[in-house]
Amino acid sequence: MSALPKAALYYSPNSIWASVPLLALEEKGYGADEVDLKVVDISKGENFEPTYLRLNPGGTVPTLVVPLQKTLSPEIESRYKAIQDTKSIVEFLDKSRSAQSRTHTTSTAPSPSLAPATIAFNAASHEIVDLLHSQAADPNALFYMNARSETELKALATKLIPFLVGRRDALARLLTESDAGNISASDKTRSFWQVKKIATDKFLQVFEEAEKSEGELSDDARQRREEYLKSSHAAWTALKDVLITLNKEIIGPYALGDQLSIADLHLAAWLSRIASLSGATPAEDGTSVLGKIEAHVGDEFTLPKEFSVVEARRRAGLVAGNIEPSERQNKLAAFWDAIKERPSWKKVYGAGLH
Structure with a gap:
């Protein structure tokens, strides 16, 4: 059989x-x-x-x-x-x-x-998930736009150039093989490859000249760098409203309260990426991680700390330990503390955030 x-x-x-x-x-x-x-x-x-x-x-x-x-x-x-x-x-x-x-x-x-068990919770879940997948919250865009100064640009270029070169070379090969008739591809597929290659080349043009000072750049290269840094600033500024909305909308410690739901899986992945881009590690607690995210967003951005740490840990089934009853944290920090203790999160992110 x-x-x-x-x-x-x-x-x-x-x-x-x-x-x-x-x-x-x-x-x-x-x-x-x-x-x-x-x-x-x-x-x-x-x-x-x-x-x-x-x-x-x-x-x-x-x-x-x-x-x-x-x-x-x-x-x-x-x-x-x-x-x-x-x-x-x-x-x-x-x-x-x-x-x-x-x-x-x-x-x-x-x-x-x-x-979600109710119509109201289902609607709330959809709102959270839709926000996480919105353009303003796009974690993949932030991955490429995670530099707002020339120093940060140099560091990011070192990390991303090998990945982008591999992607560009693959797309160039596919287009060449299609031209030669070695592989069959529709006009729609070829157009798709060309669009992706153009987008990849655009990033590479900025990153491959990241080591140059502003004075060493051509006028076109200087303009590309200025546009990139401006777009990066705008992307991280837009993230403020996303974080504020999430911190307001989730109930805590999980998105819909005490029970894990679909929304939490999306939020766990999204917040882990933002934490990674902000320099956090899996070992850190929620207060530390959200502090790094707030600092990375910049402009003295902070989320309100209105959620009892003791209550959050109790609802998540975690030991409160020696935490003072008066200690407060924002709800995203409480979410981090709860989600990072789950075996699923440890399996996916235990070796490192991404």
Whole structure:
């Protein structure tokens, strides 16, 4: 008898949004053999290869490929569909392993529902998740725009140039092979590659001259640097409103109160990326991490500390220790303290934030 068909999660280990389904797999108690994990090396442009674009035309990770329910029997040829966005993937994983689902499972671990229990909580969850995926909150943009001075630009260039060169070379190779007829690609795909290559080249033009002083730059290069630094300032300034809104909207210690929900998985991945960009580490507590984020945002930005640390830890099932009853923290700091103690977060981020 042939093995039952399995889902496959295509992901990149350092991708922020690919981390969300990885957290979901752990929180939902999926067995290690229930979902095939397939690494997509985005530093080599594997997400732009024609074989991957057939699964996800946007070239993004993650992608979850799942067998259709009517073809789950070993006697029937399996057919699959690809789920191409993080929100839908996590909702699918939540529904597919539950007391009501008929999905084959080898795990005996608990499978708590991550979906909000009420209409009001569902609406609140959607608002939080939509905000995290909005342009103002875009963590991938902040990843590339994490320099607001010439000194920061030099440091960031050292980190990003190898990644961007690998991406550019992969796109150039695909375009060349398409021109030569070695690979088949539609006009739409070729246009997609060209747009991505132009965007990559634009960043490289700035980063590859980061070691030069302003006086050594050509007029065009100086203008590119000025535009980059201006855009970086604007991106991090816009983040203030995002942080203020999140700190206001989440109930604490988790997004919807005492119980973990889908919104928390998105928030955990997003906040871990922002913390990483701000120089924080997994070992730090919430007050320290949010302090670094506030300092990195700049302009003396601070979030109100109105949440009892003792109460937050009690609700999260954590020991309060010698914390003074009067000690307060912002709700995002309380969230960090709660989420970082979960086995799922430790598995995804224990070796380092990304």
